[in-house]
Amino acid sequence: MIDKIVPTLEAAVAGIPDGATVLVGGFGTAGMPFALIDALIAQGAGDLTIVSNNAGNADTGLAALLATGRVRKVICSFPRQHDSWVFDGLYRSGEIELEVVPQGNLAERIRAAGAGIGAFFTPTGYGTLLAEGKETRRIDGRDYVLEYPIHADVALIKAKTADRHGNLVYNKTARNFGPIMASAAKLSIAQVSEVVPLGALDPESVVTPGIFVSRVVVAHEETPPSW
Amino acid sequence: MIDKIVPTLEAAVAGIPDGATVLVGGFGTAGMPFALIDALIAQGAGDLTIVSNNAGNADTGLAALLATGRVRKVICSFPRQHDSWVFDGLYRSGEIELEVVPQGNLAERIRAAGAGIGAFFTPTGYGTLLAEGKETRRIDGRDYVLEYPIHADVALIKAKTADRHGNLVYNKTARNFGPIMASAAKLSIAQVSEVVPLGALDPESVVTPGIFVSRVVVAHEETPPSW
Amino acid sequence: MNKLDRNAMAARVARDIPDGAYVNLGIGLPTLVADHLPEGREIVLHTENGLLGMGPRPAAGQEDPELINAGKQPVTTLPGAAFFHHADSFAMMRGGHLDICVLGAFEVSIAGDLANWHTGKPDAIPAVGGAMDLAIGAKRVFVLMEALTKDGRPKLVRECAYPLTGKACVSRVYTDLATFEITPDGVLARDLVEGLTLGDLEGMMGVELRAG
Amino acid sequence: MNKLDRNAMAARVARDIPDGAYVNLGIGLPTLVADHLPEGREIVLHTENGLLGMGPRPAAGQEDPELINAGKQPVTTLPGAAFFHHADSFAMMRGGHLDICVLGAFEVSIAGDLANWHTGKPDAIPAVGGAMDLAIGAKRVFVLMEALTKDGRPKLVRECAYPLTGKACVSRVYTDLATFEITPDGVLARDLVEGLTLGDLEGMMGVELRAG
Numbered sequence: 001m002i003d004k005i006v007p008t009l010e011a012a013v014a015g016i017p018d019g020a021t022v023l024v025g026g027f028g029t030a031g032m033p034f035a036l037i038d039a040l041i042a043q044g045a046g047d048l049t050i051v052s053n054n055a056g057n058a059d060t061g062l063a064a065l066l067a068t069g070r071v072r073k074v075i076c077s078f079p080r081q082h083d084s085w086v087f088d089g090l091y092r093s094g095e096i097e098l099e100v101v102p103q104g105n106l107a108e109r110i111r112a113a114g115a116g117i118g119a120f121f122t123p124t125g126y127g128t129l130l131a132e133g134k135e136t137r138r139i140d141g142r143d144y145v146l147e148y149p150i151h152a153d154v155a156l157i158k159a160k161t162a163d164r165h166g167n168l169v170y171n172k173t174a175r176n177f178g179p180i181m182a183s184a185a186k187l188s189i190a191q192v193s194e195v196v197p198l199g200a201l202d203p204e205s206v207v208t209p210g211i212f213v214s215r216v217v218v219a220h221e222e223t224p225p226s227w
Numbered sequence: 228m229i230d231k232i233v234p235t236l237e238a239a240v241a242g243i244p245d246g247a248t249v250l251v252g253g254f255g256t257a258g259m260p261f262a263l264i265d266a267l268i269a270q271g272a273g274d275l276t277i278v279s280n281n282a283g284n285a286d287t288g289l290a291a292l293l294a295t296g297r298v299r300k301v302i303c304s305f306p307r308q309h310d311s312w313v314f315d316g317l318y319r320s321g322e323i324e325l326e327v328v329p330q331g332n333l334a335e336r337i338r339a340a341g342a343g344i345g346a347f348f349t350p351t352g353y354g355t356l357l358a359e360g361k362e363t364r365r366i367d368g369r370d371y372v373l374e375y376p377i378h379a380d381v382a383l384i385k386a387k388t389a390d391r392h393g394n395l396v397y398n399k400t401a402r403n404f405g406p407i408m409a410s411a412a413k414l415s416i417a418q419v420s421e422v423v424p425l426g427a428l429d430p431e432s433v434v435t436p437g438i439f440v441s442r443v444v445v446a447h448e449e450t451p452p453s454w
Numbered sequence: 455m456n457k458l459d460r461n462a463m464a465a466r467v468a469r470d471i472p473d474g475a476y477v478n479l480g481i482g483l484p485t486l487v488a489d490h491l492p493e494g495r496e497i498v499l500h501t502e503n504g505l506l507g508m509g510p511r512p513a514a515g516q517e518d519p520e521l522i523n524a525g526k527q528p529v530t531t532l533p534g535a536a537f538f539h540h541a542d543s544f545a546m547m548r549g550g551h552l553d554i555c556v557l558g559a560f561e562v563s564i565a566g567d568l569a570n571w572h573t574g575k576p577d578a579i580p581a582v583g584g585a586m587d588l589a590i591g592a593k594r595v596f597v598l599m600e601a602l603t604k605d606g607r608p609k610l611v612r613e614c615a616y617p618l619t620g621k622a623c624v625s626r627v628y629t630d631l632a633t634f635e636i637t638p639d640g641v642l643a644r645d646l647v648e649g650l651t652l653g654d655l656e657g658m659m660g661v662e663l664r665a666g
Numbered sequence: 667m668n669k670l671d672r673n674a675m676a677a678r679v680a681r682d683i684p685d686g687a688y689v690n691l692g693i694g695l696p697t698l699v700a701d702h703l704p705e706g707r708e709i710v711l712h713t714e715n716g717l718l719g720m721g722p723r724p725a726a727g728q729e730d731p732e733l734i735n736a737g738k739q740p741v742t743t744l745p746g747a748a749f750f751h752h753a754d755s756f757a758m759m760r761g762g763h764l765d766i767c768v769l770g771a772f773e774v775s776i777a778g779d780l781a782n783w784h785t786g787k788p789d790a791i792p793a794v795g796g797a798m799d800l801a802i803g804a805k806r807v808f809v810l811m812e813a814l815t816k817d818g819r820p821k822l823v824r825e826c827a828y829p830l831t832g833k834a835c836v837s838r839v840y841t842d843l844a845t846f847e848i849t850p851d852g853v854l855a856r857d858l859v860e861g862l863t864l865g866d867l868e869g870m871m872g873v874e875l876r877a878g
Contacts, residue, residue, distance in 0.1 A: 108342075
């Protein structure tokens with residue numbers, strides 16, 4: 001019997017080791033797994049590498065995790081925001097490493113990890129600072145940069161509905177990084193608003209098949225506005 | 228006003244030029260766009276390169292197209308079947324070129340074309356006849372072969388339901404190559420069982436967004452069994 | 455000489471977006487283009503965080519925190535919309551499926567190089583978001599920007615001084631003074647505001663221009 | 667010596683598939699494994715043409731031509747099923763998400779090389795399908811085959827004579843004589859059929875074996 005539903009947030013994040021690379025879903029607050037991030041803070045793993053689109057906003061979610069000092073490195077596309085003061089402070093004082101990746105390369109690198117691709121040539125970033133030192137190649141008259149997959153130990157994502165197999169559907173633009181992150185981590189953990197009986201999700205509309213999901217936990221939380 | 232619905236199969240395949248590379252959906256008969264293939268035969272374009280999983284069965288569909296002598300080359304994963312006598316004859320008499328590609332590399336090469344990827348390293352096929360002469364690389368202890376995208380002029384696919392923007396949903400395992408082929412061709416043509424008003428498809432469940440679809444035509448046809 | 459105001463600039467771009475186009479509007483000034491799309495044209499807006507068929511900002515009180523645009527502002531969906539994940543969304547861009555992308559810029563070079571992501575200041579925290587993907591992510595990339603900086607220096611330049619977002623990617627530059635078409639044979643200027651001559655404009659921009 | 671029959675061979679493999687496993691069963695003999703999955707285990711079957719949660723063949727008259735497996739035979743879906751397109755399906759395989767893949771073979775080498783797609787005959791039309799993807803497409807690749815060809819030559823060999831499907835990809839080989847575990851330190855043989863000694867088996871297979 002397959003039952004990936006775990007009863008508590010504590011059980012959901014159990015066993016995440018020090019030194020883990022953790023993918024964290026969300027674009028703005030949409031799809032950001034706040035409850036799982038809080039659970040990870042409580043769980044206490046350190047020396048983490050966090051891969052997410054941003055590097056935290058205000059003092060909650062990712063920013064709260066960064067504030068614990070347990071994050072060694074952030075890989076993201078857009079760390080600097082009007083309310084990214086936690087990250088900004090750590091970065092300026094040299095307490096955190098940063099790898100900035102164009103958003104589409106970030107997404108494709110995560111997808112490549114899940115899809116078993118060893119590396120790929122992307123046109124994005126060619127001829128810019130972010131491609132410095134990287135292998136390039138001209139193919140069919142266009143210039144490309146070679147990018148590598150981002151494999152992770154853990155993914156923390158948020159979806160709308162799950163069944164006990166871990167099949168997921170999402171809500172609107174909260175889908176964003178969830179499906180690809182689920183595929184790229186050894187341990188993929190989804191917080192969802194509700195669990196439905198097996199068979200209730202239409203097989204034509206499942207976005208993340210359960211094979212990509214290790215644990216599911218129900219977390220009732222309001223998504224705070226991003227604006 | 229966007230209205231991609233065309234009234235006839237003839238209009239659906241209008242303008243396909245000689246020498247075109249044509250992606251043809253389907254795995255077995257599921258998802259095979261028989262009506263569009265028949266229309267292409269009637270339309271008369273020649274010197275074609277056909278990209279499809281198989282190389283035709285019995286005397287209908289792709290096999291009928293091959294029998295016209297208008298196909299120069301087939302790129303596929305599995306040409307040889309118990310009823311692929313049309314292809315077999317052309318191949319043995321040297322009248323058709325064949326490029327055999329492992330099925331997952333075929334799918335990923337089509338996806339890469341749609342996704343603007345210049346080339347990618349895949350583990351599939353490494354160390355085999357099908358990788359002979361290809362660039363290889365060891366990445367993180369695993370061996371990979373470099374594969375290139377398959378860009379096409381035309382895609383002929385079959386879906387279940389469309390709206391006038393060309394948004395598509397599919398039926399069961401007839402989905403197969405449809406979504407990636409739609410993304411990889413300059414002119415993507417879908418035959419569907421029904422057209423619904425704009426807004427009738429759930430935005431969460433659209434599989435192929437209309438941006439990938441050029442023309443939609445309604446074709447009522449029974450899918451013949453593959454077995 | 456009457457410079458175009460922001461709304462007039464946005465309307466000028468909007469006029470050139472044809473019926474049926476799939477379009478991504480960048481953050482900032484380009485977002486304003488949505489308010490000026492001509493009546494009677496059906497234009498499908500893409501937002502890179504996973505939506506085609508984006509509609510306008512909802513009425514106050516109707517905002518959904520899980521339905522936002524790339525600028526993280528609340529939006530709506532129009533009939534015919536579709537949601538997808540980030541890899542699919544950027545594949546759509548990188549694969550050249552969007553007809554037009556409208557972006558802001560610090561500088562555009564006469565070769566169509568774009569600089570719009572980084573001031574290059576040594577103490578700036580680098581942050582690129584989707585800028586580099588947008589720069590190469592459409593059949594045609596339009597830039598919408600003021601022609602001059604606040605202290606009067608031209609933003610259409612021989613070579614970008616700011617770090618590049620993308621090379622040779624801009625097709626056309628819409629400004630408050632004129633529209634510039636970037637071509638392999640040089641920059642064409644058109645739609646000069648009343649009272650501005652091509653000679654004046656060349657002098658202000660410091661690059662060679664031809665009437666287009 | 668009683669060789670296992672096809673059903674006993676399939677049952678032997680099925681016994682080793684744990685509860686909760688995601689599994690792809692190749693065409694031919696491996697398909698038979700589905701009929702022997704032990705009661706009480708929930709095992710999710712993948713078919714590479716875009717379905718997880720594949721169920722058994724439907725009753726006569728209930729077949730759906732658009733719901734088939736990789737062997738193009740009619741199947742059903744079980745609760746919890748999901749459909750996806752070909753690139754996603756093969757990404758799932760190539761990305762190592764399946765726990766087990768069960769394949770037929772012409773030959774397996776003691777290094778775990780697999781040959782199962784091509785006889786190598788000069789007049790054969792090459793056709794690979796998903797064989798090479800399956801060969802590398804699971805955490806563990808099990809081969810299910812007779813130990814000997816019809817004319818008595820071993821199919822577990824020092825080096826494959828047939829063209830390879832994949833290198834060093836096979837974890838375990840189930841046969842009608844014994845089960846072979848491919849390890850970096852050599853091949854372990856276990857589950858020898860009654861009346862067969864390790865020495866007999868070594869003699870028949872022509873490769874060095876250790877009791878496992």
